[in-house]
Amino acid sequence: MSKVPPPRLSLEERRAALEKAKSSRQDRAGVKRSIALGEISIFEAISDPRESIRRMKVIDLLSALPGVGKSRATLIMERRNISLTRRIGGLGQLQVKALGKELAVSKGEPTRGNLIVISGPGGVGKSTITSALRGDPRFWISVSATTREPRVGERDGVDYFFHTHAKFMELIEKGEFLEWAEFAGNLYGTPRTPVEEWRRLGKHVILEIEIAGARQVRVQEPGATLVFIAPPSWDELVRRLTGRGTDSPERRAARLALAEEEMAASGEFDAILVNESVEGLIAELVSLATA
Secondary structure (H helix, E strand, O other): OOOOOOOOOOHHHHHHHHHHHHHHHHHHHHHHHHHHOOOOOHHHHHOOOOHHHHOOEHHHHHHOOOOOHHHHHHHHHHHOOOOOOOEHHHOOHHHHHHHHHHHHHHHOOOOOOOEEEEEOOOOOOHHHHHHHHOOOOOEEEOOOEEOOOOOOOOOEOOOEEEOOHHHHHHHHHOOOEEEEEEEOOEEEEEEHHHHHHHHHOOOEEEEEOOHHHHHHHHHHOOOOEEEEEEOOOHHHHHHHHHOOOOOOHHHHHHHHHHHHHHHHOHHHOOEEEEOOOHHHHHHHHHHHHHO
16 A cells, blocks of 8 residues: 655745644743743743644653752653643643642642632623733633532533532532522532632642622632722723613613622722723732732
8 A cells, every 4th residue: 555645835835834732832932931030930830822832842840950850750650640741731721730839749739829709790891801811921820619500612611610510519419619600590600629729839829700709709719819890980880781782771780780889899909990991900900919
């Protein structure tokens, strides 16, 4: 059986491929240098969203740690049953946790991450803020649990943790939620374990939840920082909330009444950030979280 010859690339395609390979090598070298200098942790590198880093071998990342080297990196991976050919993008959460435990034995635990709760009235831009922070390796955006059915394209553990009603109630009884509530006939909550794991690994964890949930977190985690996201003005918030032409007059009135109630709760929070521009607010939030 004759072999199929590889596709023949044009000169321009070859140049583009070489340039991409060069850029990837530079990205990987930069990450290893930053780890060696202590500028970033190995867990920040693991969370780097760039494809060039996601394709980097875990053993190369470990070898860059001061005092580790190739031999010890091999021993660590073998001890934790992680393939020596495993790439960063292929690491599961349990494997990341295992590496954290292994490195903590001799190097001490990473600095514990902060818990940041952001809340505020509907339409103020909370989801836009959390979406912008997903690519930042210093942060982990909490994934909620729910009893509703998955929608098309949603993945368990990524978009939500999907549970049956019975399982959800069992987790409530065990104290496994930082906060929970019922909405439109379904239960929603913030699982405690992943939040704790990522904080222990040095991540600042962001919870985007309703005000009632923020109050629950205050009781469960007194050290959490509660941040209220406020609109530039009441008139601007009204414009955003009433801009949907599909809402009935009754629905618009209900949304505005709820917004008034939510705005009145701002004094319960540790900080109030005004969303005049997404970029400016994110810079303030990052400064607050990492201080």
